[in-house]
Amino acid sequence: MAYFNYERKLLTIQDMKTIIQCAKDAGVYDHLFVSFGLLLGICREHNFIKHDNDVDMCLLADNITKEQEDDYFGALKAEGMFQAREEVARRRDTGRMTWFSLRRRADHSKFCHWLCFRWGGYVWHTKSKRWIKTSKFGRSEIKYREEDDAILQGTPENYVLPLQKCDFKDMVISIPARPGSVLDWCYQGWYMPKSGGSSAHRALCRVPKWSDPSGWVVTVQTP
Amino acid sequence: MEDELRRKVVVRLQNIMDLQTTSDGRRLRWFYCFGTFLEFMASRTFSLNYDIDIGMFYEEAVEGQITGMFESFGYKLDAAVRNDVDGKPFNLHFRPKDESLAGTPTVDVFLFYPYGGRRLYTYDIEHEGKERPSRYLFKVVPRRWLEPTKEDVEFAYEGASQEQKRVLKAETGIWRYWLFEPQSQYEFPVPFDYGHLLDLWYPGWWHRQNYNGQSKTLEWVKVKSCKELHD
Numbered sequence: 001m002a003y004f005n006y007e008r009k010l011l012t013i014q015d016m017k018t019i020i021q022c023a024k025d026a027g028v029y030d031h032l033f034v035s036f037g038l039l040l041g042i043c044r045e046h047n048f049i050k051h052d053n054d055v056d057m058c059l060l061a062d063n064i065t066k067e068q069e070d071d072y073f074g075a076l077k078a079e080g081m082f083q084a085r086e087e088v089a090r091r092r093d094t095g096r097m098t099w100f101s102l103r104r105r106a107d108h109s110k111f112c113h114w115l116c117f118r119w120g121g122y123v124w125h126t127k128s129k130r131w132i133k134t135s136k137f138g139r140s141e142i143k144y145r146e147e148d149d150a151i152l153q154g155t156p157e158n159y160v161l162p163l164q165k166c167d168f169k170d171m172v173i174s175i176p177a178r179p180g181s182v183l184d185w186c187y188q189g190w191y192m193p194k195s196g197g198s199s200a201h202r203a204l205c206r207v208p209k210w211s212d213p214s215g216w217v218v219t220v221q222t223p
Numbered sequence: 224m225e226d227e228l229r230r231k232v233v234v235r236l237q238n239i240m241d242l243q244t245t246s247d248g249r250r251l252r253w254f255y256c257f258g259t260f261l262e263f264m265a266s267r268t269f270s271l272n273y274d275i276d277i278g279m280f281y282e283e284a285v286e287g288q289i290t291g292m293f294e295s296f297g298y299k300l301d302a303a304v305r306n307d308v309d310g311k312p313f314n315l316h317f318r319p320k321d322e323s324l325a326g327t328p329t330v331d332v333f334l335f336y337p338y339g340g341r342r343l344y345t346y347d348i349e350h351e352g353k354e355r356p357s358r359y360l361f362k363v364v365p366r367r368w369l370e371p372t373k374e375d376v377e378f379a380y381e382g383a384s385q386e387q388k389r390v391l392k393a394e395t396g397i398w399r400y401w402l403f404e405p406q407s408q409y410e411f412p413v414p415f416d417y418g419h420l421l422d423l424w425y426p427g428w429w430h431r432q433n434y435n436g437q438s439k440t441l442e443w444v445k446v447k448s449c450k451e452l453h454d
Contacts (some may be wrong), residue, residue: 038374042429043429044431058420108252125235134290166429170392178420178422179418179420179422180417180420180422180428181416181418181422182418184418188378188379188382188383189379189383189391189398190265190418191398191400191413191417192384192386192387192390192400194383194384194386195384195389200378221378
């Protein structure tokens, strides 16, 4: 059965509007953008994808301060957005968030926030610890060690930046600069609906220590 | 009636293109491009409201075969832009001639010219109406977006669903999507990295309502004569 039925769409739009308002209040709105499944929905169907089961938002974290990050999280909390789900992943060194997930109430959608950053020509996102099935990375296996700080997934920076504004369901939200290229990167063959499946892992970065970028190891599947 | 005519046009073009071979007998690679491609990708339709744009590769094209096939399926060559060195076409413009195709759009065939890591294409950009223009203006496409490597196709296969595998042709790296209804005989070939091409040719493609307009390019190659085309 489709997850995004009529009622859930209405609730999700309402929640997105709250999220946008919180982002505006915290001064991070211009760095908040839609990607992954919802970007596919906007481009392909001008709608939510019926069989998707969450909403992915990204926040370009290297453009915002720790205070703004906390203000945004606090504003979402004050609006009751974490009542049914609150999960947070943080960098071990700075304590800054890399990812959080919220759900307002049990019948509402789950929203994942990826706090991305630019490095080495890519925009990276992570939940920090082991969260990617390396088997999905094709032939180039990436060695992940338990003691590593994080494993990151990347998208070419020039696909993402500069962000551009997009109208969606009476909201104005940012999307990547080159949405078609992002979709090819994440979901090659995206024109044809496919049930299930996460985005392809074309660029991964193993982070032994957050504090030492010289030791980070990038593996890119295709140039 | 409109729907019947659309199906008739699609199946004719499919026959015209699929029945051709390269000079060494291989299957010809072809795809819809520009406005026709944009309309299909952005609105999931194929209408008869705009000219139809078809792409193929310059070195695979045999002009006599292309014009012969179009003529035998009811079209007439109307105009061309040619290489001033060897006379081979870069662009062929066909007009419907048969009564049964009355009111249907013209067809533009673009022959993408290999140029190192890029492919060049041109048409009567400056409206000179000449087969050999006074200067050649070429728009540029990264070659790999049209012609993926074997590894690119294999990677796409690894992540593809069964249905996606049925429409991605491994030997050509071209997606042949179904038109009108799933698993239909009507197919719509599109180049491998079509998202990249949409971003390049038609920024803002996802919310466009109008499928007219020139394709954008990030780069131009301008020469007086094709003798100057060196990698």
